[in-house]
Amino acid sequence: MNSAYILTLSCPDRTGIVHAVSGFLLERGANIEEAAQYNDHDTGLFFMRVRFACETHDEATLCAQIGVLATSFGMNWQLHAAAVPMKTVILVSKDGHCLNDLLFRWKSGHLHIDIRAIVSNHRDFYQLAASYNVPFHHIPVTAATKAQGEAKQYEIIESEGAELVVLARYMQILSNDLCQKLAGRAINIHHSFLPSFKGAKPYYQAHDRGVKLIGATAHYVTADLDEGPIIEQDVARADHTDTVEDLTARGRDTESQVLARAVKWHSEHRVLLNGHRTVVFR
Structure with missing residues (x-):
């Protein structure tokens, strides 16, 4: 090896x-x-x-x-x-299902990554991080402190030598400057089948439209919100009886699986950028 x-x-x-x-x-x-x-x-x-x-x-x-x-x-x-795992930093907010899934897959040997740090704008998952012996950094973000917060985030990313940054339901919009610094090495999971239902509340939009499929999309982060090159997508069935809460609960599994596949393929160097698209050698 x-x-x-x-x-x-x-x-x-x-x-x-x-x-x-x-x-x-x-x-x-x-x-x-x-x-x-x-x-x-x-x-x-x-x-x-x-x-x-x-x-x-x-x-x-x-x-x-x-x-x-x-x-x-x-x-x-x-x-x-090939033997060197990819150094990775994970960003997360208050929804921890994708973070928990990535941590478990990593420790189980199913992801060829080395999680160096978890960064969050909330304190919710410091105990989860500690249980995996991963450093946890709480960096609050407000409109007034966004620039300083991103500077601290980027300092952590660089100090850990991160080749990959995963936005595991990190619900803050990154600045254009940070997007450019992380170009090609930051993956976001969006809880919708893009290009449909962009923005912060796609399950509400999906419920309002009465969709029969809900989805999740893993894509590279760019300055254009939810417009980055798509790496992986998947869907789950929905029907007229589903509430927003039903769609949200069902979507969590899809989000976790889609993000894990995208992280796996990226860490194995199977994803090549092709303009605003990707080539994925699965």
Whole structure:
């Protein structure tokens, strides 16, 4: 496992990319363990994820050599040591079902992450955090203190070296500045099947419209509220007898499952950004 790496890349589509990448790995004695690719005919872009084992070269050497290959194809690429769990910080408010689910999956070994801290604008879950031996940071947020609060949040994120920030029902809108700083590494769970019912009370909107399906959407955070690239979605049935409380209770399970899948795929480097969309190699 210590010699296993994951290479992800995207570039303008052309012939010979797969041959070049596989040949590069073959020349270095690497064994390809998993490979997936996608040609987007709408954008003319090519996407690839390769997991391989290589005993003869260390990560720094591979990065330097991949850089030479990447230049000739105009690649955006990343190389990751497969054995290293992704350092993660979780933000949460007063609904803890997604937080509880992520913590349990992490400790059960089902998520390849390393939860370094939990940050909340409420104190409700400090005992839950302590039961998992995770540092808990209470940072109240008001209109007057929002800038200072976000500065403290970002300081924690950076000090923990977080590669992933999860908004596990964190019910504060992030500023444009913080969204830009966390671009591509912050995942939000929205309790609706986007693009329907954006905003703070989607279950109320869904009930008012009498929908027959309620959903949840995990997406990357952007400055445009609930508009970020979608990673995963799912739905649950609803009918005319359901109250708002019924929809909310039923939706919690869907939210937890959708967010967990998105976190899993991101932490395994299976999600590549494709403009305002994503490519997910499941």
